[in-house]
Amino acid sequence: MDISSLRERAQTEPGSVTELNEYIKGRLESDSRLSRIYIRGEISNFTRHFSGHLYFSLKDENSQIRAVMFRSAASALTFVPEDGMKVLVTGSVSLYVKGGSYQIYVTSLRPDGLGALYLAYERLKQKLAAEGLFAEERKRPLPPFPKKIGVITSPTGAAIRDVLHITGRRYPLADIVLYPALVQGEGAPQSLLKGLAYFEASDADVVIIGRGGGSIEDLWAFNSEAVARKIATMPQPIVSAVGHETDFTICDFVADLRAPTPSAAAELCVPDIRELLMSLDAAAARAAAALSHTAKRKRERVLAYKERLSLLGKGRLFEDKKQRLLRCHEKIKGAAKAEFMKRHAEISIKAEKLEALSPLKVLRRGYCAARTERGALSSVEQASVGEDLFILVSDGKILATVKEKERYSDGR
Template sequence: MTTLTVSQVNRYIKSILDENEPLRRVYVVGEISNFKHHIPSGHMYFTLKDSSSQLKCVMFSYSNTHLKFKPEDGMSVICFGNISAFEREGTYQLYVTSMQPNGVGSLSVAFEQLKDKLDKKGYFRQENKKPIPKYPNRIGVITSNSGAAVEDIKNVISRRYPLAEINIIPTSVQGADSADDIALSIAFADRLNFDVLIVGRGGGSIEDLWSFNTEIVAQAVYDCNTPIISAVGHETDFTICDFVSDLRAPTPSAAAELATVDIKDEFVYIDKMYSAITKRFESKVQKEELRLDTIKKHSPLADIDKIFDTHYEKIKTVKEKLVS
């Protein structure tokens, strides 16, 4: 009779599982439970379950670092990885290398998770919004220096309100480090005494726009003392940056319009006001002239000449009598 140690048995079972081709690359769908994110190591431990069974899972830090969403208990997910044994404890588990929400994209889940988190913190409240100045002297623009958005913004502002000074802060708006770059540009611009900032970029896929859906950018927008107009993508695109900013514009060109008044309209308004003031002044003068005429006609001094002549004649008569 062959006698095996516990370690030998577990090692043998592990080898069987590791050599089983279908279990080396397997997709498993289930509901997350008992989720734990071990902070010191960064590893994630959880259980996938369905109505009748459960499966232990582990997702090491080097695999979960790039997750766009935060796994939570009760979330239905599809995990990809390999089934193997954990020799020390004599258990088998799924070693997860990638994970996505079941039935919805991971970016959509991440968006809703962050939106809900910031909403609960009060980042979207209207009372926290700063007013956009009507006549800005200095406008800061945080966007790519090479995209179409920056030219659209410059053209619209120059046409509508040429009195404003436009300052472009070249910023990476797409790619691995773009979220950090956007946040740093916002903090930098906030120290330069701009009257308003426009933060944004042109259109793209949800992946292209994702930097504006990150918490680091949302925090930078919220902490900024300078009013911010968010202008990310097209009219149908909504980002976390839009919700946190003081004003959301559907496009970069629209942001330039919201940041400025049309100087032609202002001249028309000035002309109208001048005409109205002139008419009121002329009307007032006419009324005062009529009032003065009325006073002159009904004043006791209106017939002063006649009164003087009458008294003069009386004095003259008395004088003649005295002389005679």
């Protein structure tokens, strides 16, 4: 359409609003100075539509312009935009025919300045941490002997050379598959995402994602939220190796292992073949030592049995019996002694009783007994006057003569 036709028609027949807007849209899009613009501004009226498209305004002290960022471009964002944020915008200007408003169609959005960049990084880090994406328990161990290692990095950078060199020297058993990715600039996050998507469906048993050192802006693709989320869902462990030791990216936090450099990542991913060969030698020595130890112990046991058998043969058995007999004998002796003692005690008691009854005991209490040559006296009839009597006392006998005798009348 050209403006003269609209003007001519205006004098005869009116044109439509749509025609006008379509015309303006065409004019805007045909202006090469509006097709790839780069401006700085502050975000306001930010809305995220459920479709994934982002709508907002960009403003400075004096002016503002509406902006839209479609989902495809928004998926590569390395931060969470919000009102008041200073940003750098790349895009082109066109007109939204239905609304009659011109706006920037944003293809890339970055925080403006290191401060803003850092703030955006911190916000995303906090958000993902709160979701548990960095949790220790999510981290998986690397396979001890990987068969295939996927690498997502630039095919021309130092990172791939380092990885190939170190894995080749340390562990030439593992195949290496490189996904040549854009690691900086516009399109880098999408490129990294594609690489991850490729290895997600591959048989690589570990994936290294990274790049060599660069400025914080150069490393920024590794702070992409979409890349971080993709890493979190990968079936195999991911090792991130971005920049130098002091560089930390969101990728590093979400990966199963963060390596300080690509070289370090390569070292962490594979064992060292020289160490493996040494450990095989050690294993061989251990196996041999263990076997000879087992054999030695068995031999010792056999010898010990033999020793015992020969002892038995040399009268050990007899010794045992003798010991048992002796023990029996001792027991019997002991029992007999006990019995003897018991009996002895009984006898003593009886003896004492007997003694208590004996005449001597009576004599000791002051009584005495008299007898003639014929025998003991128990009646006056048994002795005659003038006859000699012996009087027995406790310690001897007295000779006496009977002078007279009297019989008690009651016969006692």
